[in-house]
Structure formats: C-alpha cells, structure tokens
Amino acid sequence: MGAAPAPDPRSQLLEAMSTELTRNQQQLKVTGHEAPYFISYLVKDYESRLLVARYGAVFQDDDYRERKLGVDVRVGSYDFDSSVADSLDFGFSTSKGASFTARKEGPLDASPLALRTALWLVTDEKYKAALFQFLKKKGEDVYAVEDPKRAASFSRETPSTYVQPPVAFPFDREKWRKLARDVSARFNHHPELFDSEVRITADKATRLFVSSEGTKLITEETLYALHVSAVTRAPDGQLLDNSRTFYLPTEAGMPDAAKVHTAAQKVIDELLALRQAPAIVPYAGPAILAPEAAGVLFHETLGHRLEAERQDGDSDGKTFKGQEGKQILPSFLSLRDDPSRREVNGEPLNGYYLYDEEGVKAQPVTLVEKGVLKGYLMSRHPVEGFAKSNGHGRGQGTLQPVARMGNLLVDSTKQVSDAELKKMLVAEAKRQGKPYGLIIRDITGGNTNTSSYGYQAFKGVPRMVYRVDVKTGEETLVRGVEIVGTPLSSVNRILATGQRLGVFNGFCGAESGNVPVSTVAPAVLLQELELQRAMEGKDRPPLLPSPAAPKQAATGPEAKRGG
Numbered sequence: 001m002g003a004a005p006a007p008d009p010r011s012q013l014l015e016a017m018s019t020e021l022t023r024n025q026q027q028l029k030v031t032g033h034e035a036p037y038f039i040s041y042l043v044k045d046y047e048s049r050l051l052v053a054r055y056g057a058v059f060q061d062d063d064y065r066e067r068k069l070g071v072d073v074r075v076g077s078y079d080f081d082s083s084v085a086d087s088l089d090f091g092f093s094t095s096k097g098a099s100f101t102a103r104k105e106g107p108l109d110a111s112p113l114a115l116r117t118a119l120w121l122v123t124d125e126k127y128k129a130a131l132f133q134f135l136k137k138k139g140e141d142v143y144a145v146e147d148p149k150r151a152a153s154f155s156r157e158t159p160s161t162y163v164q165p166p167v168a169f170p171f172d173r174e175k176w177r178k179l180a181r182d183v184s185a186r187f188n189h190h191p192e193l194f195d196s197e198v199r200i201t202a203d204k205a206t207r208l209f210v211s212s213e214g215t216k217l218i219t220e221e222t223l224y225a226l227h228v229s230a231v232t233r234a235p236d237g238q239l240l241d242n243s244r245t246f247y248l249p250t251e252a253g254m255p256d257a258a259k260v261h262t263a264a265q266k267v268i269d270e271l272l273a274l275r276q277a278p279a280i281v282p283y284a285g286p287a288i289l290a291p292e293a294a295g296v297l298f299h300e301t302l303g304h305r306l307e308a309e310r311q312d313g314d315s316d317g318k319t320f321k322g323q324e325g326k327q328i329l330p331s332f333l334s335l336r337d338d339p340s341r342r343e344v345n346g347e348p349l350n351g352y353y354l355y356d357e358e359g360v361k362a363q364p365v366t367l368v369e370k371g372v373l374k375g376y377l378m379s380r381h382p383v384e385g386f387a388k389s390n391g392h393g394r395g396q397g398t399l400q401p402v403a404r405m406g407n408l409l410v411d412s413t414k415q416v417s418d419a420e421l422k423k424m425l426v427a428e429a430k431r432q433g434k435p436y437g438l439i440i441r442d443i444t445g446g447n448t449n450t451s452s453y454g455y456q457a458f459k460g461v462p463r464m465v466y467r468v469d470v471k472t473g474e475e476t477l478v479r480g481v482e483i484v485g486t487p488l489s490s491v492n493r494i495l496a497t498g499q500r501l502g503v504f505n506g507f508c509g510a511e512s513g514n515v516p517v518s519t520v521a522p523a524v525l526l527q528e529l530e531l532q533r534a535m536e537g538k539d540r541p542p543l544l545p546s547p548a549a550p551k552q553a554a555t556g557p558e559a560k561r562g563g
Contacts, residue, residue: 016112040211042070056185067106070398082134159214188548196230279480291502295519332414338364339406351406396513410521481531498523
C-alpha cells in the first residue's frame with residue numbers, strides 16, 4: 001500500500017481560521033452591548049520575484065514573502081451596521097490614541113495556533129472599534145432626516161465553498177537574468193536615451209477566506225510581468241518616456257527573447273522619433289483613439305462612475321445616480337464587465353478572478369445596453385435599487401473592498417474598417433474647418449476625479465499622437481499634449497468605432513488600492529477631443545555623454561600631436 005498523501009497545509013490553516021471565527025462568533029461580547037452579527041477572516045499569502053536590469057547589468061534580484069490578515073467584524077444588522085468607508089487619517093501622533101494596535105501580519109509557518117492567536121487579537125480590536133462606530137452612527141442618525149429609500153448596510157449573499165488546487169509558481173531565474181541583461185544592454189547603443197530599465201516580476205497570491213455565513217474559500221493566482229522602459233529629453237527640454245509591458249498568468253506564456261528584443265527596439269525607435277517630433281499647441285477637434293487608447297477612455301470616463309459606491313457616498317459626484325433605464329451613451333455602444341473571462345482572442349486578461357475579496361463569485365454584469373444604463377458594479381455595499389453583490393468587491397492586500405472593475409468589455413454595432421474610420425476623421429475635420437485631425441495610437445494610462453469636490457474630469461496621457469493633414473491624409477508624429485475632458489460630453493461624441501478589439505492590461509488605483517484590470521475596446525472616432533499642453537521640462541540632459549556611448553574620433557590640432 002502506498003503512503004497516505006500529506007495533508008494540505010492550506011486546509012489546515014483554513015480550519016484554524018474557521019475554528020477561531022466560530023469561537024469569537026459564539027463568545028465575543030461586551031456586556032450590555034451587541035455581539036457581532038457578521039465576521040470574516042481573510043489571509044493573503046504573497047510570494048514575489050523581482051529582477052531589474054539597467055545598462056546591461058542586474059541592479060535588483062529579490063525574493064519576498066509575507067502573509068497579511070484581513071478581519072471584518074460588523075455590529076448591528078444587515079440593514080444598519082457599524083461599517084464606514086475607509087478614510088485618510090491626517091493625524092500627527094506617535095500613536096492613534098490606543099495603547100496597543102494588533103499586528104496585521106500572519107505567521108509564515110503553517111502553524112494553526114500562531115494563526116489563531118494573531119486573528120484573536122485583531123478580532124478583539126476590530127470588535128471594540130465596530131461597537132464604538134455603531135454607537136456613533138446611531139447617535140448621528142438622530143440628527144439626520146429619515147430616508148425611506150436608504151439602502152441596507154450590507155447585502156445578504158449565499159455562502160460559497162471552493163478549494164482551488166495548488167497553482168505552480170516556477171521562475172527560471174538564470175533565464176530571466178540573461179534576458180534582462182541582454183535587452184537592457186541594447187539601450188547602451190543609444191546615448192540619447194539617458195535612462196532605461198528592464199523589470200521582470202512574478203507574483204503569487206494564495207487567499208484563504210472564511211465567514212460567519214459559512215463561506216470557505218481557497219484560491220491561488222499567479223501573474224508574471226515584463227516591463228521595458230526608457231527616458232529621454234527633447235531638444236526643448238521636454239521629458240519623454242516610452243515603454244512596453246507584457247502581463248501573463250503563467251511563466252510558460254511569457255514572450256520569448258526575440259519578441260522582447262523587438263519590443264525594446266520599438267521603444268527605442270519611437271523615443272528617437274519623438275525627440276525630433278514637433279510639439280503642437282492645445283487642440284479641440286476630431287480624433288481617433290486606437291483600441292488600447294479607447295479602452296483607457298472608457299475605463300476613466302465610465303467604468304469608475306459605474307462603481308456602485310460612487311452613487312452613494314456623500315463626497316462623490318454620483319454622475320449616474322437615478323439614470324437607470326436612461327440613455328447615457330450612443331445607441332450603438334454597450335458596456336459590460338466580466339471578471340470570469342480569462343482571455344479575448346487568445347490574449348490573457350489581467351482582470352480575471354474567480355471570487356472577489358468578500359467571498360462572492362465573480363459574475364458578468366451588463367452595465368450599458370444599446371446606450372441605456374442597466375446596472376452597476378456591485379460589492380456587498382447595496383445602493384438604492386441594487387441590493388445584491390455581483391462579485392466586484394475588490395481590494396489590494398487586505399484593504400477594505402469596494403466595487404471595482406475587472407474586465408471591462410466594450411461592444412459596438414457601428415463598426416467600420418480602419419481606412420474608413422480615417423476617411424471619416426478627415427471629413428469631420430474638414431466640416432469643422434480644422435486643418436488636421438488626430439490619431440492617438442498609444443497611451444500610457446489616465447486618471448479621473450469622481451468626487452463632488454472639484455471638476456468632474458478625466459485625463460489621459462497619450463504617447464504616440466499623429467496629426468492627419470485634411471488635404472493630403474499624411475500623418476505626422478507630434479508630441480507635447482495630454483487628453484482632458486468631461487466624461488459625459490466626451491463619450492457622447494463618439495461617431496463610430498473600428499472593427500479590431502484591443503486589450504489594455506494594467507493596474508487601477510482607487511480607495512481600495514491597486515488591482516489588476518483589463519479593458520477590451522475597438523478604436524473610436526470622437527467628434528471632439530480636447531488636448532491640453534503637457535508639462536514642459538526645461539532641465540538640461542546630462543552634460544557629458546554616457547560612458548557607453550561610442551568614442552568620437554579626435555579632430556583638429558590635438559589629433560596631430562605625437563604620443
């Protein structure tokens with residue numbers, strides 16, 4: 001008979017979490033006050049690999065491991081509880097007023113007792129804080145006008161049980177060291193590019209989750225990334241940067257050496273071209289955004305504003321609150337988010353996950369159908385008219401989850417070829433009396449403001465912008481501008497879309513930290529896009545040439561002297 005399989009240490013730790021949670025649920029109570037009605041425990045185990053090379057040499061070569069604890073303790077009821085949104089604390093003190101703060105780290109060893117002890121201390125602290133906050137909320141409620149439409153504090157969800165098999169986490173360090181050195185050495189031949197970097201990372205997150213409702217989850221995710229970047233200055237002093245990034249869920253899927261060298265050469269060629277490109281003045285007129293750039297537009301203008309908490313917070317602009325069933329986009333556009341989608345046309349999507357940070361299964365959700373608003377991205381924080389989560393409660397590490405995008409997918413029924421889209425651009429520019437239109441073929445990312453303080457606006461940072469002459473159709477690379485605008489006016493000026501879908505993989509930052517996301521979209525033709533002048537740099541480039549620069553042959557009288 002063969003030996004019995006070794007017990008899964010993950011399951012042992014999950015059982016320890018469940019045991020400690022049950023103990024606290026049954027016994028934790030301050031006399032004269034409410035006991036917790038809900039408790040959940042989250043343990044996140046992170047393993048990371050990092051390689052950084054510059055100038056043909058390795059600069060960083062690190063491994064990292066940590067376990068973080070997330071504890072949610074709620075007092076009251078689903079309808080009205082102690083929960084409050086996370087906020088920034090600008091206090092200046094050596095402590096937060098308490099004599100003790102429980103550490104949020106878990107043991108790296110597979111020690112059930114050590115894990116239970118760490119959870120016990122954090123749970124005690126969280127329960128006392130929840131009681132305090134609950135009493136404070138009840139007191140504030142005395143002064144507030146009663147709102148018959150007030151949503152519940154927390155949604156009721158069906159418990160889930162899922163144990164994912166262990167996921168392999170290989171990392172061929174010698175292979176990646178060699179590739180990083182070789183690719184970074186390419187930049188030594190171009191002294192105009194005074195800094196560059198090749199960064200290779202591998203991350204694995206193992207998550208254990210239990211709740212008093214009965215949910216028990218073990219999930220594992222891996223993400224590999226390769227990032228090639230470089231920096232230069234234009235003759236007028238403007239700082240120019242360029243990059244290429246590959247995100248893959250497995251090491252086997254990472255690009256081979258030839259593909260990475262090709263990407264690095266494109267970074268070099270584009271930066272050298274941008275150095276010579278003319279800077280243009282601010283512009284407002286028709287423009288085509290290539291698929292990846294269009295993805296950033298939809299992410300910033302619509303995606304963030306369809307996160308449910310933004311319809312509810314006192315400080316949010318609530319752009320689409322009460323607009324359900326009304327048209328908010330041209331009728332040929334639809335928008336959905338599907339975290340369960342692993343890839344599109346063979347390209348992996350960063351925003352894929354099985355369960356969100358609140359233990360709810362990831363679900364596809366239709367946000368906009370034929371231009372009409374249908375729903376929101378939902379965490380377990382209900383908003384008026386939407387009582388249930390659709391599995392979009394996300395957060396970095398153990399930060400408090402809020403509704404966030406996963407894989408945002410844009411569909412269009414008004415598609416034309418790239419050539420036809422360019423013809424429409426030229427025709428629209430002529431109609432508006434513009435000497436040229438713009439094509440934005442690449443973009444680094446963007447940001448937006450959704451709060452009620454300040455302007456409801458967004459900004460994008462284009463990288464490769466081409467001016468299209470309306471008389472000749474000739475394209476000229478230009479630089480020195482940023483995309484700006486107000487979200488509703490921008491997306492409602494989309495005239496048509498292209499046929500090819502492009503994937504923009506990246507990370508999105510918001511209240512609950514940085515989470516991996518993807519946007520899948522076709523190119524779009526906008527009737528008007530506004531570009532403002534980018535920050536102008538006046539710093540001199542390095543005074544001396546790089547030590548790696550080719551030696552210049554001596555000329556003149558000095559060269560004629562004997563040795």
